[in-house]
């Protein structure tokens with residue numbers, strides 16, 4: 436999958452920008468605060484209708500404007516898809532092939548992008564909710580069935596929590612809600628378990644290329660019940676767990692067990708990354724996870740997503756930079772930002788762009 440062109444209008448510090456892209460690596464360089472990350476953010480937004488760094492779209496509208504527009508043409512398996520996001524104070528207006536789509540879930544999936552962003556390092560120390568969000572987002576790129584099960588689960592959970600606020604509780608009604616939750620939990624847990632297995636298998640390979648071979652990485656999936664393949668037994672264990680917590684849930688007026696409490700602990704040599712790893716190791720771990728993710732997508736969908744690497748070279752020594760560039764699958768279209776025009780080996784198919792205060796100029800390497 437590649438993006439062939441991108442158009443921005445009133446997005447961040449870009450009034451208007453139009454760019455055409457070839458396959459290969461695209462390096463955006465320039466001083467701090469010029470608008471390099473904004474381009475990656477626009478690409479990411481086009482892929483999943485949200486920013487990777489802010490929750491509210493109004494921050495993305497150019498100062499003194501109350502709307503922005505992003506447009507792009509994606510080529511996948513010789514088919515072209517046009518995507519458009521028009522965002523104003525009323526909300527997002529999404530288009531596929533110039534036709535409006537009403538749900539974000541219908542829009543997502545035509546343009547897959549994986550982003551490496553320096554703040555990703557916080558993943559290890561943040562609250563479990565953030566790790567669940569990471570897993571849910573990435574797994575959602577591989578399975579729309581997973582996202583639907585998740586949406587249904589949270590809908591029923593909301594209903595259960597609302598019901599638990601009542602003073603009079605009918606246990607039979609709670610039983611029916613729990614049954615529905617357990618059915619969905621089994622599906623979600625199964626997918627999370629298999630996804631972690633696949634992702635970590637790919638991630639391990641990359642991490643060992645970057646780091647010492649003696650360092651073994653893993654991810655422990657922590658849930659209220661230990662995952663087992665046998666669905667009937669898994670359901671039985673979940674039911675027992677919920678029953679055990681029933682009185683406490685009534686007392687606290689909220690549900691206390693379920694996959695909404697799951698966590699994922701990333702480890703190096705059986706030790707938590709958060710407390711064991713150096714900053715450099717955390718960085719390589721995250722980068723390996725992102726590379727693991729592009730390979731997981733390829734394994735399932737037989738197509739590579741676009742890779743967005745924000746400020747990835749800072750704190751990477753030259754040897755690691757070279758390893759990174761050499762292990763990138765040649766079919767992956769990559770967008771990188773850097774504060775310097777890092778001259779890469781001639782055998783990398785790379786296009787350079789200098790970014791100065793919201794203007795982007797393509798540069799030939801011989802210009803430098």
Ligand SMILES: Nc1ncnc2c1ncn2[C@@H]1O[C@H](COP(=O)(O)OP(=O)(O)OP(=O)(O)O)[C@@H](O)[C@H]1O
Pocket residue numbers: 446447448449465466467468469470471472473474494495496497498746772774790
């Ligand atoms: N809504 C907005 N309207 C206008 N300008 C904006 C808006 N949001 C951010 N900016 C400007 O965009 C610039 C930041 O762009 P960006 O985050 O892409 O920087 P960068 O080139 O990646 O820098 P660094 O190397 O420091 O990460 C800043 O100058 C900021 O003032």
